[in-house]
Amino acid sequence: MSKPHQPRKHARQARARATQEAIVEAAARILEADGASALTTNRIAERAGVSIGSLYQYFPDKRSVIAQLLRRERAALLDDVRAASDGGGDPFAAVGALVDAALRHQFARPAMAMELERVETGLAMDNEEIALAAAIETAIGNILRRLDPQADAATARDVVAICRAIVNTAALAGETDPTRIRERVLRAVIGYLRPPAFSIP
Amino acid sequence: MSKPHQPRKHARQARARATQEAIVEAAARILEADGASALTTNRIAERAGVSIGSLYQYFPDKRSVIAQLLRRERAALLDDVRAASDGGGDPFAAVGALVDAALRHQFARPAMAMELERVETGLAMDNEEIALAAAIETAIGNILRRLDPQADAATARDVVAICRAIVNTAALAGETDPTRIRERVLRAVIGYLRPPAFSIP
DNA sequence: TGCGAATGTGAGTAATTGCTCACATTTTTC
DNA sequence: GAAAAATGTGAGCAATTACTCACATTCGCA
Known part of the structure; x- marks a missing residue:
């Protein structure tokens, strides 16, 4: 019973921190431009320029973003x-x-x-x-x-x-x-x- | 090309008006008790004690409720x-x-x-x-x-x-x-x- | 009582959503 | 420079959602 997917709790490289911040700012921009109903995880990732998988490496779920x-x-x-x-x-x-x-x-x-x-x-x-x-x-x-x-x-x-x-x-x-x-x-x-x-x- | 489903614009019987009001009040009660995220059409119908089909007879869509x-x-x-x-x-x-x-x-x-x-x-x-x-x-x-x-x-x-x-x-x-x-x-x-x-x- | 209109039913559908996983790529470490 | 660790990918799954339709039931009225 191995855990195949251990989400990163802490970003250790600068690149990762940038990704994390990009995701949060993407959420802000979507809220600003299109409102709460447009705030989907796939959209956040797209707007942040990262894959949906990356989002879930740093955030356990949508609400934590x-x-x-x-x-x-x-x-x-x-x-x-x-x-x-x-x-x-x-x-x-x-x-x-x-x-x-x-x-x-x-x-x-x-x-x-x-x-x-x-x-x-x-x-x-x-x-x-x-x-x-x-x-x-x-x-x-x-x-x-x-x-x-x-x-x-x-x-x-x-x-x-x-x-x-x-x-x-x-x-x-x-x-x-x-x-x-x-x-x-x-x-x-x-x-x-x-x-x-x-x-x- | 017949329209198989013509939603009732006006309720002609008292029973229908009661249904309509029950649906609106059900929406109010769901908002009150469980919040906006729980406000689904199926839940509204259930709470109103009517079928989902009845809801769509009097309301063209969710937002009109x-x-x-x-x-x-x-x-x-x-x-x-x-x-x-x-x-x-x-x-x-x-x-x-x-x-x-x-x-x-x-x-x-x-x-x-x-x-x-x-x-x-x-x-x-x-x-x-x-x-x-x-x-x-x-x-x-x-x-x-x-x-x-x-x-x-x-x-x-x-x-x-x-x-x-x-x-x-x-x-x-x-x-x-x-x-x-x-x-x-x-x-x-x-x-x-x-x-x-x-x-x- | 019977017939057409009005009203009611709920399983099913297509679309959307949050989220996973098997894998690829990049960076660090030695 | 090679192994290991960290980071990144995106097709796809399971669950949920708004909504439809073929049909059943009830009502108004002769």
């Missing part, structure tokens, strides 16, 4: 959010930087971000994904508490949801001006937090 | 929103009623609403669906303009998006208290609109 793409995107967001958190002392500026990070993340490739969200729902989160989500929530919470000391986990979740919702809706409606969207997102978030130091002119 | 469910839900929302619009003269109360309508609509069967949204993205809207969406947008715009005379289509879209986002996020996180969610949604919407008459105590 999506999971890796999700990790890639979330890790980038976490970096961005932490950078915003390290900014100056002004709480309003910090929230502004947070919204900028969210907007960059969601609006850089809006169709991809939206389709990825759609696909994500059907996926159970693995431990790494849970840790990443928790870290993002914590980092955002730290920023929000500068404006509203009572901000909790639900507050952080709501803020993320508001950012996503407005950006996605705008992208769907064909809006292309980030400045205008930024203004609306910021208005919603600040309004939602309703900080004591904030008053209407 | 989903489209009908979508119409059912949207029409109910439109009624609710219009009722909110007909309410008293207080603009704040009107927006509150609007949020209530949205919350009822989204929170009555949260999982179903979410999965239906997921499925919707992959569907092109037909003319009836477009008209329904436009009517909802108009009705919401009418309410919002009482608070903010400059509210336009983008404003209405954003408000709907904010409502959905917060409710969905809350439902995903396992929240069950509508009052608490309502308070947050209202805060976000009012804050987003930032009406002149509104000031922080």
Whole structure:
């Protein structure tokens, strides 16, 4: 009873790492251009310029390809959010930087971000994904508490949801001006937090 | 060249109408309980207690089943929103009623609403669906303009998006208290609109 | 009661999908 | 440079899917 096919857990050569990344990016591009329903394993391999067999050397199944793409995107967001958190002392500026990070993340490739969200729902989160989500929530919470000391986990979740919702809706409606969207997102978030130091002119 | 199979466009007997409704409700229940990936035509028919052949007598294809469910839900929302619009003269109360309508609509069967949204993205809207969406947008715009005379289509879209986002996020996180969610949604919407008459105590 | 129309049935089909495996090619190692 | 390890290949399989069709059952109505 020999195992004829032991998928590579770790890529040891640079070539293999390039293949792995090409596969993940191919998935991203398919989501972006053709949507979640077009995301088949054979299509991913074709778009990545590799054979279907190669795909299954580095990913045990389809969902792990999506999971890796999700990790890639979330890790980038976490970096961005932490950078915003390290900014100056002004709480309003910090929230502004947070919204900028969210907007960059969601609006850089809006169709991809939206389709990825759609696909994500059907996926159970693995431990790494849970840790990443928790870290993002914590980092955002730290920023929000500068404006509203009572901000909790639900507050952080709501803020993320508001950012996503407005950006996605705008992208769907064909809006292309980030400045205008930024203004609306910021208005919603600040309004939602309703900080004591904030008053209407 | 005879057509061996002419799908019924209109149900002429009550029995047929019941079958049609059972099919749509079966789709709703599958979405609610098992998610979009479980929504197969055979499963819909089974859950509805009819044969797969009967399903295809009243619906030309799978997407039209989903489209009908979508119409059912949207029409109910439109009624609710219009009722909110007909309410008293207080603009704040009107927006509150609007949020209530949205919350009822989204929170009555949260999982179903979410999965239906997921499925919707992959569907092109037909003319009836477009008209329904436009009517909802108009009705919401009418309410919002009482608070903010400059509210336009983008404003209405954003408000709907904010409502959905917060409710969905809350439902995903396992929240069950509508009052608490309502308070947050209202805060976000009012804050987003930032009406002149509104000031922080 | 009987007849045509309306409604209901479900095994079967063609297409698609995730995935495997026996094998070829390239790189590393000695 | 040769063996071994790592990487790459793609035809094809098993499972699933949306959908069809030849036929059975029930209803409306004389």
